[in-house]
Amino acid sequence: MTAADLSVLQPELNPQTHKRFLNVGCGSAGPERLPECFQQDDWQQIRLDINPAVKPDIIADLTDLSAVQTGSIDAVYSSHNIEHLYLHETTVALQEMHRVIRPGGFLLITLPDxxxxxxxxxxxKLSEEIYRSPVGPITPLDMLYGHQASVERGNTYMAHKCGFDKHSLSTALLNAGFHEVRVTADAHYNLWGYAQKG
Structure with missing residues (x-):
């Protein structure tokens, strides 16, 4: 979908009641897997992914969100995808997410800790099953390098090329231009970052 194509989504919105969030690297997960804040009726989801097989609204790489107009999105949700980029590419991706968010909007990001x-x-415990996800058992090896069973089946989009801890994610978000940044770890081996655009 191009920037011109994206504009056709706008007339369906009532600006008084709807906000738009861009779900980058959306994958095939349904709306029930979204954070509760984005399941509210006043949010409209725009799905973006590099993999056409998941039928996103926009097919794009995270490092090139040029199909999305600057400052046109109220929030960006990024769940378990920037670790699929090389470290130097995450800088570009986070800057692109910052660019498309309107002033006062925010990024909500989660990834392995x-x-x-x-x-x-x-x-x-490198190869022990730590938990079971919709794609199957997950081991520390999967969390570190990407879901090995998916990669073995040819889905190389699932490979991990970098990673973060709390400090490095906070630094990366600040370096991308976000002002208010909070990063926390949950009990399920994930980092959660909230970053607001000033």
């Missing part, structure tokens, strides 16, 4: 993963590896 490498500090927690490293603790599991140090305990000798």
């Amino acid at each position: 490498l500090q927690q993963v490293a603790k599991l590896i140090a305990q000798g």
Whole structure:
């Protein structure tokens, strides 16, 4: 979908009641997997992914969101995708997310917490199932390098090329131009970052 194509979504919105969020790297997950804040009726989701097989609204790489107009999105949601980029590409991707968010809008981002993963590896649990996800069992090896069973089946989009801990994610978000940044770890080996555009 091009920027011109994206504009056709706008007339359907009542600016008094609807906000738009861009779900980058949306994958095939349904709306029930979204954070509760984005499941409210006043939010409209625009799905973006590099993989055409998941039928996104916009097919694009995270490092090139040129199909989305500057300052046209109220929020960006990024769930488990920037770790699929090389580290130098994450800088560009986060800057692109910052660019498309309107002033006062925000980014909500989640990804594996490498500090927690490293603790599991140090305990000798590299190949142990830690939890079960919709794609199957997940091990610390999967959290570190990407879901190995998916990669084996040819879905190389699932490979991980970098990673973050709380400090490095906070720094990356600030360097991308966000002003208010909060990063926390949850009990399920994930980081959650909230970053507001000033």
